[in-house]
Amino acid sequence: MTAVIRAEGLTKFYGASRGVSRLELEVRAGEVFGFLGPNGAGKTTTIRLMLDLIRPTCGRVELFGLDAGKGSVEIRRRIGYLPGDLRLYDRLSARELLRYFASLRGLNGLGEGESLAERFELELDRPIRALSKGNRQKVGIVQAFLHRPDLLLLDEPTAGLDPLVQITFNELLREVTGEGRTVFLSSHILSEVQRLADRVAIIREGSLELVEAVETLRARAYVRVEVTFAARPPAKRAFSGLPGVRELERRGQVVIFALEGPADPLIKALARFEVFALDSHEADLEDFFLTLYREGAGGAR
């Protein structure tokens, strides 16, 4: 089966440091492909290269087996795009904008727009300039989906959506991939990509760090536990050998652990000491990068 997206040595330089460098990507039909990286890593650049809004310095990207430049109009017919920095025609109402886009796509009326708007509880007849950030984002989502595209390029799609709407959005993605259609989803939030994607590529400073199935990634994920001791923390060996517990760093009275699996062994071990405060949260993307590099460095040694 041919890949829906295939990038080969895709490179775009602009300015001094921004851009992407020698990307190799292959996205398969019917999957949600997460494209994860901090802001400014090159996620938007990659998507805009796919849309032929910008041209590669070297390398190439193909969609549906067509060159992104030469086959652009044919490719765009089959793509729905939600920009990361969404700008809409503020003077139009949502209905007018959707009808305009639908007719440029050769559809009558709003296409799927009407039912999608209903589903997202989007008011179609108010001018877009009067809509809240979340509602504008809904307009962006509806216009990306209204022609039942084979591929969705979604750049930070859940920005500004409240949690209930995010659930509706997640359901929509699941339906889309259930029909064999493909989603390319960029995000800087690890948990979001873990929740939605089947496979993940991680991009940092314009280069691809790894491409992996989400389960593999999840296996590496951990909870970050920050323990503040009432006095000087106990020696390192007090916690060495606990299952699923790694010590990450210490700062004065604070020790930070990485916890995978059940919390019980760590809690029991801590109980022997006087603990002043305890804080834990899921590791975010930067934490994740830290372990990634630590492992990489460990492997090289």
Added chain:
Amino acid sequence: MLASVFAKTMRDRLRAFRWWCLVTLGFVALYGSVYPSISGKESLNKLIKDYPQALKGFIGFGGNLDIVSGPGYLGAEIFSFWAPLVLLAVAVAAGSATLAGEEEQGTLDLLLSLPVSRTRCLLEKLAALVCEVLALAFVLWILLVIVSYAAGMHVSPGNLGAATLGALLFALDFGLLALAIGAATGRRTLAIGISATLAVAADVLNALAPLASWLDGTKLASPFYYYSHGDPLRNGIDATDTLILLTIAIVFAALAPLLFRRRDIASP
């Protein structure tokens, strides 16, 4: 209603266009109402004869300085400055806003994610620009025909049409230049700045060139010269002049998609 980029662009311009029509109506009515009180007053012509030559270059239209006859009055008051300025303002505003303006606002990103080629997008916007300026020129012409008849200026609709067509083409030259600069750079103020500066330069060059013999040949580089020197209000349309103005417009119109196609679109 919004079935194409062309229709959308026309609608974007509609509000401003209505205002320009009102302004045009106001000016033409004002000038028309003043004409009867100076019609045939030869003393005014004598007064103008003593004006500095440089000033006469700006007032005169088609080499005549007679403001008390119908064609002379319309030339000096409407066609030497006001009519080309209004059409120019509309053309340059449209030419810079339609593409570079949309790129600066960031909506071009989304528009070009739809299955519309860049060339088609540009050509539809270009067509909307031409239609807008053409429509305003038509309104101007109709008003002038009415006023000329009502105030007894004795200028035929054909000759009024010839002068209006010249002003229209002059304005389109610079409007399409603004579009081409916007297509090449995506920057609206740059497009306005360069095309407006060159349009003023064309007027100044045409007015001042006759003052010095060494400068005189340079007027041939000014589109304003081809618009005005044949005195269309008296002589009607001049094929060569019209063709030259039209060629300039076509060159910029052809250049715009070539420049637009090969460029990176700025991110919002």
